[in-house]
Amino acid sequence: MSLAIAGMGWVTPLGTGVDSVWDRLLQGEEASATTISEEFADRVYSVFRVPESELKGISHPRLRRASAISRFAAAAGLHALQSAGLNLESQNTERMALIFAISNGGVIYTKRFYREIVGSGAQAASPLLFPETVFNAPASHLAAILRMTGATYTLVGDSAVGVAAITMAEELMTNESLDYCLVVGTEEIDWLLCDAYRRWRLLRLAPPIEPFSKQNRGMILSEGAGAIVLARNGFVTIERAHPGGYFRKRAEAEKILNSILCDLAQVEIDLVISSANGTFVDHAESETLQKVVPNALIYAGKPALGESVGAAGLWQIILAAQALRSKEIPPVLHTDRAHRLRVSHSRTPIAGARRAIVLSCGINQQAAGLRLAIE
């Protein structure tokens, strides 16, 4: 069974709305970094944030106290439904499933909630904050906004979770009583995450993200959401979703990526949307891409948009779908021109391109991939 993308929504540090963000990417623009600090620490990190102005117009009683992660998700989800031409008032919401892909979840409220416990004791814990710390809070808010009564799932994982969520959507939609599945990937930034990823030697203190560089200088975190409406028909088909896998050590990532890519590349592939983010991921992907699809054009969006972890997989899929639809790809920023991969260094037309692979190597042991096609 193959599903298709019927609508997409995008909230990024480079703007909101698929066409608007895509245009800026084609122009070679990148998100602006801001710094993030913490009262009990000296270190400051650079991050790509979604400007508050991008969320204007998103209001609902359920979002009044909700964290940024829930508001990003609601905005992207509603845009995706709108772009699919779905009218929620007349839609049978039982015939739609909702899948959320999340990695760190509502970390801002989680930290605030725990800070009160650590600082002032359990009696200071806020009953208003606690429910927002739960992984499925963003999904619950969007389900309430959409008045959904059917299946709602929140999948947690690393930066490969968004692509893995599409596999789950395929599994759910073997049930013919479902017409649509709305898949949303979302993430918010906090200083704590930056510090954790730095201690794990994945983070760079300031931009840029340099993909496929000889040295892994690290990633810059970003936030936002991506949403995709999957249906039986649409403008781009999900031809194959690989169920993914995991690697025990970073050094073993290449092996699982190789197996995913070999499975997906059994037909001619024109384009690969890589998850290269300036970390160990780049070397693993680079090696396997050279071996399995040496002629495919490679695009990596994270240098322009940052590493949005839970949202990243959905962003990659949106990039692939837009590339196939618009027949061109943006330049890959901050990459070494001497690299052996066929990387697009400038805005490049891809007139005859029919198939794209989304390859997602997670930063916490997971990997996934899928193949899109356009007629």
Next chain:
Amino acid sequence: MAQGDKRESTNDAARVAVTAAGVISPLGFGLAETLESLRSAQDCVTPVMRFSVKQCRCKTAGQVSDLRLLASHAQTLRSGRLHRASHMMIQALQEVVAQQPDFEPELTVVGTTSGGMSYGERYYRSLHGAGDLRHAATWIANYPAQKPVIDAQTAFGISAPCQVIANACASGTNAVGHAFECVRSGRYQRVLAGGYDALAEMVFVGFDSLQASTPDKCRPFDRNRSGMVLGEGAAVLALENLDLAHECGAPVLAEIIGYGISTDNFHITQPEPSGVGARQAMERALQSAHISASDVHYINAHGTATAFNDAAEGKAISALFNGVPVSSTKSMMGHSLGAAGAIEAVVCLLALQHQLLPANINFTAPDDDVDLNIVRNEARPAVVNVALSNSFGFGGTNASLLMRKPEA
């Protein structure tokens, strides 16, 4: 099936067998100890010593002994760094592997709410208090929600992709239910399903702040109920296409026959008071199984013992089922959140295998507003051919699973 019944109107849906199961919970390590605790209706809730509960209303939880947990398998330097949730998951999977050494899953679906949360707490406390951060990288590496299932699979050389569902307290039932649908649809032949959660201070205090947990005993469906107690544990079930299981000579412990999921959008922490969400999940499970409510012999209720949950669930059960025996085994072991649905699926499995109705302990007086046939305080023998397990969570997520005794 989760919603409606379109696919099952065709006759090509595969039947789904449970061919192995493993469990660790306050009730015990493994199926045998769990059965013994169920038979004796043991109260396994104990005072919390893991972190300070001085300022909390509730001071107890169902807990797994660290001494036994860490002694239960060989410790290496690497395993010494793993989170307790990983150790629990390894323990549960070890029991499955011992029963079915050749079981090679194509997919693993698990539920959790907090993964390695207490390592995140340690990291934050050290940062906040300018404490020792030498082990921070280890805490961070072992904190992610997916880490325990990856650790467990790694320990036994299993390489299946993992889906980690975090649908709050319904996660475990969602995981088993989704795994069931994956096999039933024919997309997969063998899937591991389960759940894990270890007790964490933040979650404990969170429920306490909501006044959802009790300073008293956990008394589900009782007139004098005053809230839940938390628990912890892990459970794993090996799900397999029934025909394939027969061909391979695998033992069939039970059959999973139906799954229902619903979302009610009433409130992020409270169920819709009439129980409509719970009722929809149970109705969809019955539809999915092609059975009627009168075919069900036992209901393992979500039964957290909070005023709101039990009232809504009680209304939904009494509206659908006429006098079917009901118990909440959370009264014995506490609420293990993301693990609860998987552990309670194992409890249902044992009820079907051993023709036993597990007890709802600490029960003193029925609630006038809830008309249920509660299995009061003592387990009892009974004919149990079909069992229903309910799990409902924050965010209005509701899940029900139906299991059947295997045909002779």
